[in-house]
Amino acid sequence: MSQTVAFVGVGKMGANMARRLKDCGYSVTAVLDVNTQAAAELAAELGCKACTSLAEVTAAADVIFTVVTNDAAMRAIFLGSGDNLLTNAKGRIFINCATLSPAIHREVYAAAEKAGAHSLEACMASSISHAREGKLYLMLAGDEAIYQQVQPMIEQMSVNRRFIGGPGRAAEVKALVNMVMNINTAGLAEGLGLAAALGHDLNMIREVFSQTGANSRVLETDSADMVAREHDCWFSAEHAAKDSGIAADVAKTVGLSLPLNDATKAQYEKMVSLGLGGLDKSGIAELTFKGRHA
Template structure:
């Protein structure tokens, strides 16, 4: 009989990860705030749960993929939360919550005999669909050993520590670099276009030279040059991740000057574009200031 897993959060990242688990033969009990998201998984054979507590009553291992630290805390520890489930013993958090929230929830679950596996992921919705995510796993070794076969279905495993929060720190370091490369790449390409360079040529040259990054290799060709802006990650979430990183750095007594500038760029994007906008629209902030448009040959 296939192992039954719980899965909470069927959004841009959660849905493809949960889908891969179904494809791998796992039986899922799922919950999401959006009925239509759950219905799509019921059609694939998953069981619906009316609350996080119901998920926790049906599966000993539950994975969660949720957008903000506050939502993670409410889903796990709040009224009707996972903590009220009678079967759950291990909770694997695939979200980005920050190290202090991970430590807080991990301690609260530990008092109830449950284990929190801090396991954020990176690689975007495309990586979630392809099963190529970077999965940053932190938790007790014996528990991690048990859940790693499940996590291998969604990506490549990196064991980064044994303490809740270490996975989150690794994720924030990664996302700060991603946010910084997006910000500076947008400004640099806009400058080139303002000077008369062809945007496709700019990206081709950069990707053949020393300035390349995941932004120029992937995000520009996929979503910016064709003007589709459909990468699948929200501006509000990127700002949240950068802010979380800076909050942690400040708590450690660090002054990250460049990171502070990156946070300001994303705060401006948040105000101009809105939290729900695709984060590749960041370039529009620089475009408006320069009165140019970075439009590749693939744009309609």
């Protein structure tokens, strides 16, 4: 409990993770976000500092969580010229939670090691509410001995967790998780869209799906929203496109073709091009139901 904690990236997920650790008695000392107003408001709520530089965050805590949007943002906060998190970072532990490529995680791991710091992956397969309630499912990678140093903290944040292996390995598994989830979501949208076009009662179809080989986790989480056209964002179509792209890139490194993933990626990229990228991933149904978006 003596470890102090800071956060870089305090959108919905990062902010709720910070709140959870504060509730569990950890000293959250600093936050930083490109949205300076959001960072200032969270800092006031938690009674900590809203930092204006990355080096200031590193100086303020023993353990720094990062929750950023993409590889470019990750590279900027760790490897950017001038101000970055690895300034005077000796002994610090960075826990990186965003869905990013395995390559950038390995790059940051090596840079942290050179700076005398430590980098862990803690890839999340959960929602915003899970972060607030300490019910995340986390996939972790890096040095297992470093993981053990922060394990009590991680346990307060998660209902379950799995240590995968060395740097980049958790990111690989998270890419697989999101690839399959996105494919299932696209398949469900096509099934419901075809059922609607055939004039079937969609509540009946959803019940039949739930009792047969068409059942899936996304049937439970997304099917009602697809029917009702309620796409409030929990996991955006833009993020789905990005994550399917990560899986595609990983497949290329091992010479593997993933035609279903490629088709799903194209669908989510189409959503983005139509200005629908901010919808939840369930919004892919807008592409498959007759009379909705073409």
